Amino acid sequence: MxxxxxxxxxxxxxxxxxxxxxxxxxxxxxxxALDKKTEELAYIAVLAATGNTSGIPFHVLSAKSHxxxxxxxxxxxxxxxxxxxxxxIGALPAAVEAYDGQNQ
Numbered sequence: 001m002x003x004x005x006x007x008x009x010x011x012x013x014x015x016x017x018x019x020x021x022x023x024x025x026x027x028x029x030x031x032x033a034l035d036k037k038t039e040e041l042a043y044i045a046v047l048a049a050t051g052n053t054s055g056i057p058f059h060v061l062s063a064k065s066h067x068x069x070x071x072x073x074x075x076x077x078x079x080x081x082x083x084x085x086x087x088x089i090g091a092l093p094a095a096v097e098a099y100d101g102q103n104q
Contacts, residue, residue, distance in 0.1 A: 002057075002058070003058055004054040004055065004057070004058070006054055007054070007055070007058075035066075036062075036066045037063060037066035037067050037068050040059050040062045040063035040066060040068065041063055041068055041072060041073070041075075041076040042076070043055075043059050044056065044059050044060060044063060044073060044076040044077060044091075044095065045076045045077065045079040045080055046080075047059065047091065048076070048077045048078075048079075048080055048084075048087075048088040048090075048091035048095075049079075049080030049083065049084035049087065049088055050084075050087075051087045051090060051091075053090060053091050053094045056077075056091050056094040056095050056098060057094055057095075057097070057098035058098075060073055060094075060095050060098035060099050061098055061099075063076070064099055070096075070099050070100075073095055073099050074092070074095065074096070077091045077092055077095050078092075
């Protein structure tokens with residue numbers, strides 16, 4: 001799976017920060033009581049709700065690799081609709097393209 005251009009640049013230009021970020025993310029992953037599929041679906045919902053679509057393709061592919069269906073991914077994207085509003089709709093194209101293999 002590839003990362004966004006912004007994240008790739010982050011890793012290239014700020015390797016110490018990227019390493020610290022990766023260590024924190026790994027520790028949080030280990031601390032999570034969620035199974036990997038559920039964790040990825042929840043993360044997709046958070047990304048969509050915050051309008052952070054650059055990470056959507058990476059996490060959609062990860063969720064898919066852990067058994068998430070297309071409908072589960074779409075439901076995760078739209079989960080925040082009542083709380084965050086229409087901002088989550090902006091994440092649908094990235095999620096659908098990644099799931100359907102158009103963003104690889």
